[in-house]
Amino acid sequence: MALQVYNSMTRTKEVFTPIHAPYVGMYVCGPTVSGESHLGHARPYVTFDIVYRYLQELGYKVRYVRNITDAGHFEEEGKEAEDKVGGKAKLERLEPMELVQKYTNLFHDAMDALGNLRPSIEPTATGHIPEQIAMIQDMIAKGLAYESNGSVYFEVRRYAETEKYGQLSGRVLEEMIAGSRELDGQQEKRDPADFALWKKAPAEHIMRWNSPWGEGFPGWHIECSAMATKYLGKHFDIHGGGMDLQFPHHESEIAQSTVCNGCAPVKYWMHNNMITVNGKKMGKSYNNTITLRELFSGAHALLEKAYSPMTVRFLILQTHYRSTLDFSNEALQSAEKGLARLMSAANIMKTFVKGDATKIGTSATDVQIQKLIAECTQFMDDDFNTAMVLANLFEMASIAFVVKNLQLPTGEASEGALALMANTFERFVYGIFGLQESVQTSGSKMDDVMQVLMNIRKEARAKKDFATSDLIRNQLTEKGISIKDEKDGTVSWTINE
DSSP states (O other), rough: OOOEEEEETTEEEEEOOOTTTTTTEEEEEEOOOSSOBBHHHHHHHHHHHHHHHHHHHTEEEEEEEEEBBOOOBBBTBBBBOOHHHHHHHHHHHOHHHHHHHHHHHHHHHHHTTTTTTOSSBOSSGGGGHHHHHHHHHHHTTTTTTEEETTTEEOHHHHHHTOOOTTTTOOHHHHHHHHHHHTTGGGGOOOSOOOOEEEEEETOOOOOOOTTTSSSEHHHHHHHHHHHHHHOOOEEEEEEEEEEEGGGIIIHHHHHHHHHHHHOEEEEEEEOOOOOOEEEOOOOOGGGGGHHHHHHHHSSSSSOOSSOOOHHHHHHHHHHHSSSSSSEHHHHHHHHHHHHHHHHHHHHHTTTTTTTTTTOOSSSSSHHHHHHHHHHHHHHBBBBHHHHHHHHHHHHHHHHHHHHHHHHOOTTTSSSHHHHHHHHHHHIIIISSSSOOOTTOOOHHHHHHHHHHHHHHHHHHHHTTOOHHHHHHHHHHHHTTEEEEOOTTSSSEEEEEE
């Protein structure tokens, strides 16, 4: 089975055929670094890290471009010309680029903690102002953009006369126009549907650049068109991002790039679905916006405890990227237990790799192992279905636990089959999925933590403080850890598989 990718443009799964195999160009919309990264940033970047890893696993040479938006990014949708970076810089009493560097560093720290590989190129919007101005000039020259009071707008209705506008998001132009009439700054436009390519900078706007139309700053959409074209060419393989970016951002990218480059920019559009927090959309109005630092430290009112970055990564992998994902304490704690079990199995698997993977028997267990292994690749080839792969890995984990605990004879599970299973486990768990040992799953650190707890409990029993002793036992039992008091006074503990 060849790799199939769900194309948001055609709304179908398509066989993945790179434009210039074995080379693959992939662009993913990066963060606006005017604040800390939050849960909404975790999902797309873990999702496309998996895509990046798997394409390389298949032998493709991938150029992965992910931008940094640092150009005073503004939202047209109801927040005309809002200078996010400049405004936050004033609040924190920092230079804009000082603030940008601070939050870029925090973004990188969070992505590294989540186990994401760094992209091949990470261009910044401020580093590509000339390229953006050049594209805008080209659109004006071709009659698809116009200057108005120092700002420049893309003429959507004229573009729609010859090209499809709204095909990606499924929106109808007249509906888009009706929904835009109440926004600010409409008086400058020839048509309510037109979007900004360049904005004249008001006096209070800190970040500004010289242009043929006066001092101003680029629109939101033009930066991605300029940087994607520069580093991946006029027509490249994959463009990724969250589903919320389909309109207006990606629709506008398509229009701009098509006008300037004479062709549609992207072969496969990929979008991850949205996240919710305890069943609600994440947003300031719900007071449920959780930063990644808060998630990793537990420092948020909605969190019962801290969750490791690997637990977050594992939770994301448990759901197909095109399905909605809910972050809740229950889901995170379930993911934490699942990750611990998977890593425990991975450590057991390390004892199996000594076998000859070419010598596989015909027992029912060997046949089952081969089926589970083959399906892992099939599931990944079916639009990166990590959830189904994990289900198979857990079935393999169950086999590993049985082999360890019951010492099955060779006739039940041959050394060859176990070695092949161990190799597959390592390939997917550590390589393709990028999972790593964390405090919750690391054997040595877990031993140290448990020893501290056992010492506290032993001291409590010596003082006849049975309430504390029983509390430790009961809470560990709830977490799936059994403790046993031996006759000689020692205490042993085991993780319930």
